[in-house]
Amino acid sequence: MLPVRTSTLSASLSMAAIATGRRVSHSRTLNTAALRGAQLGFFALPQIQNEPMRPYPVGSADRENLKAAIKDLRSELPFEVPAVINGHELRSTSSSSLSHQLIPFEHATVLAKSHEVDAKVVVERAIPGALEAKRAWETMSFTDRASIFLKAADLVANKYRYKILAATMLGQGKNVWQAEIDAAAELADFFRFNVWYAQHQIYSQQPLSNQADGYWNRVEYRPLEGFVAAVSPFNFTAIGGNLAGAPVLMGNVVLWKPSPHAAYSNHLVLQILREAGLPDGVIQFVPGPAEAVVGAMVDHPDFAGLHFTGSSAVFKGLYKRIAGNIDGYKNFPRIVGETGGKNMHFIHRSAHVPTVVNQTIRGTFEYSGQKCSATSRMYCPDSLWDEVKEGLVEGVKKIKVGPVDDFSTFVSAVIHKASFEKCKSYIEYAKAAPDAEILVGGVCDDSKGYYVHPTVIVTTNPSFKSITEEIFGPILTIYVYPADKYEETLLLADRTSSYALTAALFARDREAQIVGAETLRNCAGNFYINDKSTGDIVGQQPFGGSRASGTNDKAGAAINLLRWVSPRAVKENFRDLSGYTYPSNAAA
Numbered sequence: 001m002l003p004v005r006t007s008t009l010s011a012s013l014s015m016a017a018i019a020t021g022r023r024v025s026h027s028r029t030l031n032t033a034a035l036r037g038a039q040l041g042f043f044a045l046p047q048i049q050n051e052p053m054r055p056y057p058v059g060s061a062d063r064e065n066l067k068a069a070i071k072d073l074r075s076e077l078p079f080e081v082p083a084v085i086n087g088h089e090l091r092s093t094s095s096s097s098l099s100h101q102l103i104p105f106e107h108a109t110v111l112a113k114s115h116e117v118d119a120k121v122v123v124e125r126a127i128p129g130a131l132e133a134k135r136a137w138e139t140m141s142f143t144d145r146a147s148i149f150l151k152a153a154d155l156v157a158n159k160y161r162y163k164i165l166a167a168t169m170l171g172q173g174k175n176v177w178q179a180e181i182d183a184a185a186e187l188a189d190f191f192r193f194n195v196w197y198a199q200h201q202i203y204s205q206q207p208l209s210n211q212a213d214g215y216w217n218r219v220e221y222r223p224l225e226g227f228v229a230a231v232s233p234f235n236f237t238a239i240g241g242n243l244a245g246a247p248v249l250m251g252n253v254v255l256w257k258p259s260p261h262a263a264y265s266n267h268l269v270l271q272i273l274r275e276a277g278l279p280d281g282v283i284q285f286v287p288g289p290a291e292a293v294v295g296a297m298v299d300h301p302d303f304a305g306l307h308f309t310g311s312s313a314v315f316k317g318l319y320k321r322i323a324g325n326i327d328g329y330k331n332f333p334r335i336v337g338e339t340g341g342k343n344m345h346f347i348h349r350s351a352h353v354p355t356v357v358n359q360t361i362r363g364t365f366e367y368s369g370q371k372c373s374a375t376s377r378m379y380c381p382d383s384l385w386d387e388v389k390e391g392l393v394e395g396v397k398k399i400k401v402g403p404v405d406d407f408s409t410f411v412s413a414v415i416h417k418a419s420f421e422k423c424k425s426y427i428e429y430a431k432a433a434p435d436a437e438i439l440v441g442g443v444c445d446d447s448k449g450y451y452v453h454p455t456v457i458v459t460t461n462p463s464f465k466s467i468t469e470e471i472f473g474p475i476l477t478i479y480v481y482p483a484d485k486y487e488e489t490l491l492l493a494d495r496t497s498s499y500a501l502t503a504a505l506f507a508r509d510r511e512a513q514i515v516g517a518e519t520l521r522n523c524a525g526n527f528y529i530n531d532k533s534t535g536d537i538v539g540q541q542p543f544g545g546s547r548a549s550g551t552n553d554k555a556g557a558a559i560n561l562l563r564w565v566s567p568r569a570v571k572e573n574f575r576d577l578s579g580y581t582y583p584s585n586a587a588a
């Protein structure tokens with residue numbers, strides 16, 4: 001059993017004295033806890049801007065440093081990823097409690113072994129420890145909390161940049177550019193922009209009317225009562241950091257259950273936050289069997305919120321479980337989930353074909369299609385089809401498929417065996433289907449890594465399996481429509497899938513853009529015009545979708561941070577009241 005740290009906090013006001021109505025002395029000695037939040041100025045934040053992306057060109061110092069970081073990681077394999085509870089690293093003594101994170105493009109190599117906790121550890125250590133840590137964390141001034149995140153962003157962008165890129169490349173199979181987008185730029189952006197949103201769009205939002213003489217109206221943004229469960233996916237190191245980090249910035253404590261397929265990079269994010277000054281217990285890092293560990297969190301009476309990103313099926317299961325527990329909670333829990341997608345490129349006959357082809361290749365095949373926003377279906381007018389088809393076939397055939405430590409690789413392996421098998425099953429289904437054909441690709445090979453080659457399917461059936469269901473791999477399905485049936489096909493596309501995450505419209509004709517944007521209004525939370533369906537940037541395109549794609553609480557925006565606070569309106573009266581009657585009560 002780990003030592004439980006006892007808090008030195010005590011209430012700064014004597015509630016007993018207030019309750020008995022005794023006169024309270026005006027001079028009071030404040031204890032140190034009450035001084036914790038002293039803030040002797042209203043501080044302007046340092047300038048917040050997007051972390052500049054580094055290109056890693058041949059011959060650059062960045063490229064050499066990154067190669068050295070990859071080599072260093074490889075020389076230390078396999079890593080051990082502990083659970084971290086109350087600042088202590090927990091290691092299991094039983095090999096059955098270890099989960100293995102494999103290198104996706106070289107699955108014989110174990111990158112990391114995670115020490116998994118069980119439901120008992122969650123309930124008996126992680127939750128009580130977090131609630132204990134909360135008392136000090138929620139009273140820490142915003143300046144100090146913000147400073148921890150700004151420092152963490154700086155560590156990500158500088159000291160740990162190559163290491164966290166290397167961890168994301170080897171562990172999650174991202175090539176250099178994709179790892180740079182995620183683990184350097186987006187992670188630093190989440191940490192920095194969240195601080196800006198909290199200060200400028202939340203804490204500074206105060207009642208409009210403060211005109212009454214003798215009063216002061218104000219709103220404080222309290223963290224939620226209890227703890228928040230953060231459950232993260234494998235595909236973005238930054239998303240894990242944000243799922244845990246956003247509620248924490250707002251003064252909450254978090255139990256973070258990482259994906260077993262991203263455990264190493266996610267643990268590194270935690271280490272960075274701790275190096276930046278995050279106190280023990282504020283984030284409890286609890287790898288473990290998903291259903292049991294997350295179930296123990298959401299079944300607990302102090303459960304206050306779920307910050308989830310992953311598949312729609314898992315989110316729905318958790319939503320139902322939370323609903324079933326509703327009588328057992330102290331508060332209505334906040335439920336935030338960003339989930340799957342079936343994102344489209346919709347092409348109008350006025351589109352610029354090379355743009356369509358190149359944006360579609362990027363949107364579909366970047367990171368092997370393993371982005372929730374990846375392009376996975378296309379609607380192409382018959383008037384452009386020959387040209388689009390030729391461009392796609394030519395382009396896709398040239399895509400370099402391979403391991404990511406070869407920097408010329410564009411597409412690498414998918415994350416794990418289950419994903420490989422799923423992609424393969426859709427390809428086999430298309431090969432056997434009378435109403436579809438494989439235009440290019442269709443090769444799957446898991447002899448060394450989980451390789452699914454970039455694949456394009458064309459179907460004559462607008463409800464074909466691979467045009468409606470999320471696959472989460474490098475597979476695009478195209479439906480060719482009569483160019484003069486633009487509006488009808490937009491309506492068809494809107495109805496085709498249960499998801500509503502991202503969509504892109506390619507048209508140079510302004511009228512077509514207006515009609516397309518209107519008709520597709522509810523089928524995407526992120527809508528692009530003449531750009532690919534993927535690649536949102538924090539501070540530029542707040543991210544999230546509706547329908548089966550989630551609660552659309554927009555990661556990387558104040559909308560999301562607002563879900564982690566429970567505002568309290570405070571009215572302070574400066575004047576004594578000497579009678580209770582109104583002037584209108586006076587006798588005539």
Ligand SMILES: NC(=O)c1ccc[n+]([C@@H]2O[C@H](COP(=O)([O-])OP(=O)(O)OC[C@H]3O[C@@H](n4cnc5c(N)ncnc54)[C@H](O)[C@@H]3O)[C@@H](O)[C@H]2O)c1
Pocket residue numbers: 231232233234235236239257258259260290291294295309310311312314315317318338339340341371372373470472501543544545549550
């Ligand atoms: N909309 C977005 O912003 C967004 C972003 C990234 C990924 N995604 C989605 O995530 C999915 C891919 O990620 P993934 O494969 O890691 O998703 P996943 O749903 O398999 O796993 C997500 C997390 O949930 C946990 N989990 C799995 N089963 C669980 C259960 N029964 N109870 C509780 N927790 C459980 C996993 O261990 C992991 O930590 C895709 O569907 C993708 O579209 C969405």
Ligand SMILES: N[C@@H](CCC=O)C(=O)O
Pocket residue numbers: 235236370371372373533534535536543
């Ligand atoms: N930020 C991502 C989406 C996250 C999902 O995996 C994008 O690039 O669109």
